[in-house]
Amino acid sequence: MYVAVKGGEKAIDNAHALMREQRRGDTAIAELSVEQIKQQLPLAVDRVMNEGSVYDPELAALALKQASGDSVEAIFLLRAYRTTLPRFGYSEPVDTEQMQIERRISGTFKDLPGGQVLGSTYDYTHRLLDFALLAEGDSAPSEQASNNMGVPQSHRSEARTEAENSDKLEACPRVLELLNQEGLIEQSRGDGEEDITPRDLTRQPVNYPVERAVRLQNLIRGDEGFLLSLSYSSMRGYGDSHPFAGEMRSGRVSVELVPEELGFPIEIGEVMLTECEMVNQFHGSKDQPPQFTRGYGIAMGRAERKAMSVALVERALRAEELGEAVNYPTQDQEFVLSHTDCVSANGFVSHLKLPHYVDFQSELEMIRRLRKAASEASAQPSKDKADTAGEEI
Amino acid sequence: MSVQVNSMNRGAVRSDLLMTGFDDAVQDAQKVFRKVLKAMSEPGTILTADLTDKTPGALNKSSWEIALTLFDADTKIWLSPTLAGDDAVVSNLRFHCQCPMVSEPAEADFALALADELPELKALNWGNSEYPDQATTLIVQVEAITNQTQDNDEGWCLNGPGIETERGLTVAGLPYSFRRDLVNSRKRFPLGVDCVFCADDQLVALPRSTEIKPSDSEEGIRNTIQQEAN
Amino acid sequence: MSSQLSSQLNKPATQTAGAEGYNFAYLDEQSKRMIRRAMLKAVAIPGYQVPFGGREMPLPHGWGTGGMQLTATVIGEADTLKVIDQGADDTTNAVSIRRFFAKTAGVATTEHTADASLIQTRHRIPERQLRNDQILIYQVPIPEPLRFIEPRETETRKMHALREYGAMQVKLYEDVARFGHIATSYDYPVMVNDRYMMDPSPIPKFDNPKMNQMPALQLFGAGFEKRIYAVPPYTRVVSLDFDDYPFEVQSWEESCSICGSDHSFLDEVIMDDAGNKMFVCSDTDYCRERVEQGFTAENPEGQQGLTPEHNQVQQENKKQDDTKAEEMAL
Numbered sequence: 001m002y003v004a005v006k007g008g009e010k011a012i013d014n015a016h017a018l019m020r021e022q023r024r025g026d027t028a029i030a031e032l033s034v035e036q037i038k039q040q041l042p043l044a045v046d047r048v049m050n051e052g053s054v055y056d057p058e059l060a061a062l063a064l065k066q067a068s069g070d071s072v073e074a075i076f077l078l079r080a081y082r083t084t085l086p087r088f089g090y091s092e093p094v095d096t097e098q099m100q101i102e103r104r105i106s107g108t109f110k111d112l113p114g115g116q117v118l119g120s121t122y123d124y125t126h127r128l129l130d131f132a133l134l135a136e137g138d139s140a141p142s143e144q145a146s147n148n149m150g151v152p153q154s155h156r157s158e159a160r161t162e163a164e165n166s167d168k169l170e171a172c173p174r175v176l177e178l179l180n181q182e183g184l185i186e187q188s189r190g191d192g193e194e195d196i197t198p199r200d201l202t203r204q205p206v207n208y209p210v211e212r213a214v215r216l217q218n219l220i221r222g223d224e225g226f227l228l229s230l231s232y233s234s235m236r237g238y239g240d241s242h243p244f245a246g247e248m249r250s251g252r253v254s255v256e257l258v259p260e261e262l263g264f265p266i267e268i269g270e271v272m273l274t275e276c277e278m279v280n281q282f283h284g285s286k287d288q289p290p291q292f293t294r295g296y297g298i299a300m301g302r303a304e305r306k307a308m309s310v311a312l313v314e315r316a317l318r319a320e321e322l323g324e325a326v327n328y329p330t331q332d333q334e335f336v337l338s339h340t341d342c343v344s345a346n347g348f349v350s351h352l353k354l355p356h357y358v359d360f361q362s363e364l365e366m367i368r369r370l371r372k373a374a375s376e377a378s379a380q381p382s383k384d385k386a387d388t389a390g391e392e393i
Numbered sequence: 394m395s396v397q398v399n400s401m402n403r404g405a406v407r408s409d410l411l412m413t414g415f416d417d418a419v420q421d422a423q424k425v426f427r428k429v430l431k432a433m434s435e436p437g438t439i440l441t442a443d444l445t446d447k448t449p450g451a452l453n454k455s456s457w458e459i460a461l462t463l464f465d466a467d468t469k470i471w472l473s474p475t476l477a478g479d480d481a482v483v484s485n486l487r488f489h490c491q492c493p494m495v496s497e498p499a500e501a502d503f504a505l506a507l508a509d510e511l512p513e514l515k516a517l518n519w520g521n522s523e524y525p526d527q528a529t530t531l532i533v534q535v536e537a538i539t540n541q542t543q544d545n546d547e548g549w550c551l552n553g554p555g556i557e558t559e560r561g562l563t564v565a566g567l568p569y570s571f572r573r574d575l576v577n578s579r580k581r582f583p584l585g586v587d588c589v590f591c592a593d594d595q596l597v598a599l600p601r602s603t604e605i606k607p608s609d610s611e612e613g614i615r616n617t618i619q620q621e622a623n
Numbered sequence: 624m625s626s627q628l629s630s631q632l633n634k635p636a637t638q639t640a641g642a643e644g645y646n647f648a649y650l651d652e653q654s655k656r657m658i659r660r661a662m663l664k665a666v667a668i669p670g671y672q673v674p675f676g677g678r679e680m681p682l683p684h685g686w687g688t689g690g691m692q693l694t695a696t697v698i699g700e701a702d703t704l705k706v707i708d709q710g711a712d713d714t715t716n717a718v719s720i721r722r723f724f725a726k727t728a729g730v731a732t733t734e735h736t737a738d739a740s741l742i743q744t745r746h747r748i749p750e751r752q753l754r755n756d757q758i759l760i761y762q763v764p765i766p767e768p769l770r771f772i773e774p775r776e777t778e779t780r781k782m783h784a785l786r787e788y789g790a791m792q793v794k795l796y797e798d799v800a801r802f803g804h805i806a807t808s809y810d811y812p813v814m815v816n817d818r819y820m821m822d823p824s825p826i827p828k829f830d831n832p833k834m835n836q837m838p839a840l841q842l843f844g845a846g847f848e849k850r851i852y853a854v855p856p857y858t859r860v861v862s863l864d865f866d867d868y869p870f871e872v873q874s875w876e877e878s879c880s881i882c883g884s885d886h887s888f889l890d891e892v893i894m895d896d897a898g899n900k901m902f903v904c905s906d907t908d909y910c911r912e913r914v915e916q917g918f919t920a921e922n923p924e925g926q927q928g929l930t931p932e933h934n935q936v937q938q939e940n941k942k943q944d945d946t947k948a949e950e951m952a953l
Contacts, residue, residue: 008713011715203657334775334776343683351764358905359808359809361888361889362809363809365808373802373804420647423697424699433855525668530663554816556857557838557857583668602855
């Protein structure tokens with residue numbers, strides 16, 4: 001007699017034991033520490049923090065270790081942890097104009113107040129594999145001690161000098177504010193518009209259409225690859241996007257909180273942020289003269305690709321608000337915002353691995369029945385034809 | 394958003410008026426919720442919420458326990474005048490639920506009222522056709538609730554989802570105009586207000602999906618008698 | 624408010640049997656309150672999808688996070704939980720979810736449908752008729768029945784608001800025109816209380832008639848779509864169809880190879896490389912119960928002939944068919 005497959009619990013336990021073994025790899029090789037991941041894979045850590053929506057490099061590094069380096073799995077781990085955290089309060093908005101600049105570039109002006117600060121970047125490196133790293137040496141061991149910001153040698157001294165210079169400035173004004181002085185770019189807020197506390201999309205449902213603050217939250221948590229490709233498409237004709245990188249800045253910003261009992265802000269820490277402001281064209285409308293418009297992106301850690309992609313997609317999503325035609329996927333907020341989340345996307349795609357015996361059985365039953373009906377029909381063609389012919393007469 | 398509303402509405406909490414909430418915040422809230430869920434999914438069914446010893450001010454047991462179970466910083470609450478003027482009620486709701494209070498019934502997620510201070514039904518939020526769930530839930534403290542409908546002229550005969558055949562219900566002490574408006578509001582389903590009536594430690598719900606017929610009509614009485622015979 | 628006062632007045636939550644560091648049944652109380660409020664609205668507007676601030680759960684979206692959030696919100700210490708996937712208690716995902724609640728809520732679990740107060744399910748309704756003191760919680764991947772006709776939420780909201788369901792009738796009728804049948808075999812749309820079109824989740828249409836006038840409360844949770852909807856007990860649920868093409872459920876020429884049942888949903892099992900197959904009940908508990916009562920493949924009528932249990936199912940199916948016949952036209 002047939003006996004239904006049992007033992008699900010044991011199978012699950014064994015599968016997880018095997019996964020742990022695989023993650024550890026060859027035990028003759030030293031185990032990777034969370035601190036090593038945090039220190040030596042910081043860009044992977046930053047991505048996990050961004051999409052995991054928690055600023056905590058240590059937990060992000062732990063998640064990466066636990067996930068065998070799979071960033072989507074690591075993001076999921078961090079998200080599931082985040083859900084359970086109590087809310088102690090809400091910080092004041094961070095002021096990125098007061099950022100301690102580590103890197104700052106503008107694609108629109110050769111020079112500007114505060115200067116261009118190249119900082120740490122893979123830009124301009126020749127993408128040649130560095131076999132010195134393979135030999136477990138370091139291509140520039142002498143850097144280690146002094147370079148706590150991970151700045152490559154080629155730019156280091158220059159970058160430091162510029163960074164130090166910029167530190168001396170009272171503030172490093174945003175490039176787009178310079179355009180604002182001439183009225184060439186839209187105001188970042190309308191006349192008389194006040195700051196409102198944005199809705200928290202992790203606590204409240206999203207009902208379309210959604211306001212810009214919620215769109216931005218969604219994009220910042222969104223999958224980097226998806227946003228990168230969407231922004232790419234919007235610059236390739238699938239969107240009316242002709243952007244300039246007005247400014248990209250990275251650095252540390254202090255976070256302040258107003259405790260109820262004190263009534264004034266206190267600094268609770270610093271976060272590393274990357275902010276990008278894109279300048280886009282706007283042809284004007286009945287009410288408004290032609291001017292530049294903004295696309296905004298911000299991300300935790302050093303995440304330029306993410307910040308730029310967010311800024312580009314964010315601008316494309318403003319099409320409706322600016323009276324532009326909505327013709328392409330990247331301009332369609334429901335399409336974009338409901339598919340950005342890698343945790344959701346991964347969950348839904350991977351759920352196909354779950355049993356679907358019942359639905360499949362239903363389909364089998366139906367297809368067999370349809371085929372049977374079809375073959376019975378074709379077995380009696382002459383009769384049908386005769387009937388039809390009869391009707392026609 | 395909730396943060397701002399909350400801090401704007403934070404008035405003085407009088408600590409001398411505070412009292413304990415649930416003995417076990419997690420388990421008791423779950424128990425009361427299951428009662429309310431049962432009440433809402435089987436309209437006209439009378440349930441008991443009796444987990445607290447004392448209630449603040451004019452609140453009765455069942456409405457106090459519903460507040461502890463469902464109100465928090467994300468729900469806007471409207472209180473009828475006597476309750477709004479009762480420091481014990483306001484202080485304890487603020488303290489235990491951190492709920493913002495609103496002055497317009499239409500803005501409220503929950504309106505909590507005494508039966509003789511009910512706002513006009515149309516003054517509450519009925520939701521809109523795309524999001525009917527955004528409607529107010531109205532919690533009314535009443536004198537008594539019973540499934541008997543014979544010996545009074547306030548009885549209702551209920552029909553609809555959650556009711557196998559029919560169910561009789563009498564909510565004592567509701568103003569005539571409110572009873573009339575509630576019956577008439579059914580024409581606008583899925584818009585409408587969901588009601589919970591609280592009498593001491595008893596509660597009964599009338600969601601907007603329930604059809605209400607006054608049972609003082611001959612037909613209603615006959616049906617109720619028949620139901621009891623079953 | 625001083626924290627001292629706060630701790631005096633708010634007695635600590637119980638740490639009953641929950642996983643260390645987590646609240647009872649995993650979700651925090653604020654999230655539970657939010658879901659509870661949404662659930663009450665769902666019950667008040669049968670079949671309407673209530674948006675809620677869905678939380679991230681420690682399982683992937685699409686693996687039952689919606690159902691789990693509802694279970695976590697409804698469940699109490701007194702409950703007995705059953706979890707099924709494809710009708711079976713021992714499929715890996717059902718095992719995983721049942722363990723999750725055994726660990727985080729410390730509640731009793733069971734595989735017996737009759738003993739459960741809460742049943743979380745994916746893709747099936749148990750064969751045994753549920754009672755009024757039970758709650759059935761469905762895991763829902765895509766809650767919108769109109770989604771494959773109109774992908775935009777803004778548009779489908781309007782269609783529901785206006786009760787504008789012609790597009791679905793057209794889709795079903797296109798099947799009839801092409802195949803001579805309605806070719807939807809699962810996820811088959813229903814009308815709830817004559818007002819809202821509802822997606823019954825991907826249960827086979829075989830199970831649709833069980834939803835009508837079910838004595839148990841039915842709750843539906845879609846995790847990543849962040850929607851909750853409900854069917855209160857004793858509510859009219861009618862499968863869409865046409866006067867000339869009435870709704871009909873699947874049937875098998877075979878019977879269960881274990882208990883001999885000829886009236887339950889059967890899973891097909893491939894036995895060998897030659898493609899030989901056999902059929903067994905998808906509802907493992909129902910099959911077990913029948914075997915205990917003496918039904919076998921060789922003796923499908925049972926050792927003492929029909930048992931009351933079998934009669935009840937047969938009568939129930941007949942009753943549902945009769946109701947169906949009355950309600951054929953939409």
